[in-house]
Amino acid sequence: MDVLNDILDTLNLRGVLYFRTDFSSPWSVTVPDLSQAARFHLVVQGHCHVQFPDGEAVDLGPGDLVLIPRGRSHVLADAACAAAPELETVLKAVGYKGDGVLVVGEGDPNATTQMVCGHYTFRNGADHPILRALPDHLVTSASVRAREPWLDEMLRLVVRRVFSDEMGSTAAVTRLSEIVFIELLRVGIGQSQELQAILSAFRDKQIGRALQLIHARPADPWTVESLASEVGMSRSRFAERFSEMMGTGPMAYLADWRLQKALSLLDDQHCSVQQVAIQTGYQSPAAFSRAFSGKFGLAPTEYRRNAA
Structure with a gap:
């Protein structure tokens, strides 16, 4: 992808x-x-x-x-x-x-x-x-x-x-x-080392593959160990290299990306909050609401109401 x-x-x-x-x-x-x-x-x-x-x-x-x-x-x-x-x-x-x-x-x-x-x-x-x-x-x-x-x-x-x-x-x-x-x-790229590292991560054989997995299947129960195994790296080396290139750890990246996907899904009025929670990897709507409110300062239903 x-x-x-x-x-x-x-x-x-x-x-x-x-x-x-x-x-x-x-x-x-x-x-x-x-x-x-x-x-x-x-x-x-x-x-x-x-x-x-x-x-x-x-x-x-x-x-x-x-x-x-x-x-x-x-x-x-x-x-x-x-x-x-x-x-x-x-x-x-x-x-x-x-x-x-x-x-x-x-x-x-x-x-x-x-x-x-x-x-x-x-x-x-x-x-x-x-x-x-x-x-x-x-x-x-x-x-x-x-x-x-x-x-x-x-x-x-x-x-x-x-x-x-x-x-x-x-x-x-x-x-x-x-x-x-x-x-x-x-x-x-030449005007930002951080940007250069991130775009290099997209092309990296192993970190790029991990990013593809996260973006293709954000709802999967990924762990550092499972992602490292998928790309053929040790847990510690994978976590270190991912953080070096992306500026954040793999689990923090996954958590943030799930919430970004949630924002996108909430704009679809035909997708319930429960469906959004399931599609973004949360075990319950309550867990999703807590994470969403902690990140954006308002509940998913309030965000949807404001957007509408």
Whole structure:
């Protein structure tokens, strides 16, 4: 089974395009926090200075993309600045209704900054070592794209569709952007040792096999001993290597993954809490409710009611 595909499906990865820009200097905007989301900005033309609250900053040129995995607030501008208006303020000032191009300023049309801006959302409560391993921001430069033809082609397709204004363009872009996210994970290995270890675990003959077993059969009564036996390793060596690569022990990973699957199943109104408990390996609905409440701070029935 494709473990990464199962993870992203269960966490409910969804791409959302929220606008394309045409900014004339001077311009700046403060993008607010967005929980359970990963923002991205792709520069098509011009220049963008991205500044974070901790003082770190990156400069983007044509073809560059920044991914901000945890959706933290940041400032976009044509140059470093002490303060910038909130995004909502800018949208109201120009009368932007959510369709077409966000135009700010009336400068030289040949010297504007054009970007494609969007974000990826995840199910409320979504969590996984791969998300925690992502850096605070991940930059993919034009030079990196030149070495990654698949990612480069996907981004070119996104830009062509966004600027085509044809029927179905937005839907096509959101689907393409989800593929881009997967490619960005792979390309971003060099920017995070933790991410590199996790993606290496997926390809590892023994740890990768253990992950496949957990994801294919999460309800099975797995133990460290049974998983180690399945992949031909000693109990101690298996537990040690799994923890080194995934950043968590095999039983902790299994327990967390069962609860992530439970979130996904609870979104299905035709699946009872008892059925969810059985399909995620709990001996009783009561045991499942205790584990779920301990992780998410509310009972499964309350989560379902809120989601509905």
